[in-house]
Amino acid sequence: EDKVVQSPLSLVVHEGDTVTLNCSYEVTNFRSLLWYKQEKKAPTFLFMLTSSGIEKKSGRLSSILDKKELFSILNITATQTGDSAIYLCAVRAMNYGGSQGNLIFGKGTKLSVKP
Amino acid sequence: NAGVMQNPRHLVRRRGQEARLRCSPMKGHSHVYWYRQLPEEGLKFMVYLQKENIIDESGMPKERFSAEFPKEGPSILRIQQVVRGDSAAYFCASSPESRDIGQPQHFGDGTRLSIL
Numbered sequence: 059e060d061k062v063v064q065s066p067l068s069l070v071v072h073e074g075d076t077v078t079l080n081c082s083y084e085v086t087n088f089r090s091l092l093w094y095k096q097e098k099k100a101p102t103f104l105f106m107l108t109s110s111g112i113e114k115k116s117g118r119l120s121s122i123l124d125k126k127e128l129f130s131i132l133n134i135t136a137t138q139t140g141d142s143a144i145y146l147c148a149v150r151a152m153n154y155g156g157s158q159g160n161l162i163f164g165k166g167t168k169l170s171v172k173p
Numbered sequence: 174n175a176g177v178m179q180n181p182r183h184l185v186r187r188r189g190q191e192a193r194l195r196c197s198p199m200k201g202h203s204h205v206y207w208y209r210q211l212p213e214e215g216l217k218f219m220v221y222l223q224k225e226n227i228i229d230e231s232g233m234p235k236e237r238f239s240a241e242f243p244k245e246g247p248s249i250l251r252i253q254q255v256v257r258g259d260s261a262a263y264f265c266a267s268s269p270e271s272r273d274i275g276q277p278q279h280f281g282d283g284t285r286l287s288i289l
Contacts, residue, residue: 099282160218
């Protein structure tokens with residue numbers, strides 16, 4: 059059965075700290091891995107990763123994928139209280155003869171950044 | 174540049190009633206996905222639709238649940254004869270057509286369904 063496991067499930071840090079969130083997966087016909095940030099409402103898209111070893115970066119956030127070891131990490135440097143959210147990792151597998159398909163989500167990491 | 178629009182934001186139903194959840198995808202997006210999120214759980218895939226077609230409904234219960242995405246108008250997720258266990262947040266996502274690696278799915282704010 060396809061699965062995505064995130065760790066830790068929750069994390070409390072202070073402003074300015076650097077955090078690393080982990081996501082491992084077991085999926086047949088892997089296509090891509092995506093990270094989302096969920097506050098009170100819609101999950102907001104952060105990154106989509108398809109190739110190993112290529113870091114994606116956006117401001118203080120960065121992410122990288124290791125397709126050999128089947129995991130990804132999401133780094134946040136110089137954390138701010140506004141980074142407090144649930145960070146979701148999702149994997150897309152190819153199915154139904156095309157590139158599109160549903161996402162398989164992990165349970166998320168709840169990050170709390172204290173002032 | 175409207176995002177994915179879901180309504181209603183909150184829906185309260187009594188056991189045995191029907192619930193209808195609506196989703197309008199982002200402009201230019203032809204793929205719609207429905208997910209369910211239970212407390213302390215991740216998002217679980219339910220159904221994937223394109224215009225007038227159900228592509229994958231492997232995550233949707235066989236009974237009481239149905240979905241459609243008509244040629245005109247929003248996608249509808251319908252739950253008949255609701256039970257307490259249907260209480261959850263239902264999220265809709267959309268993406269554009271892609272024949273390569275796929276496109277990110279963009280999510281709406283969800284509908285929080287409460288069953289009394």
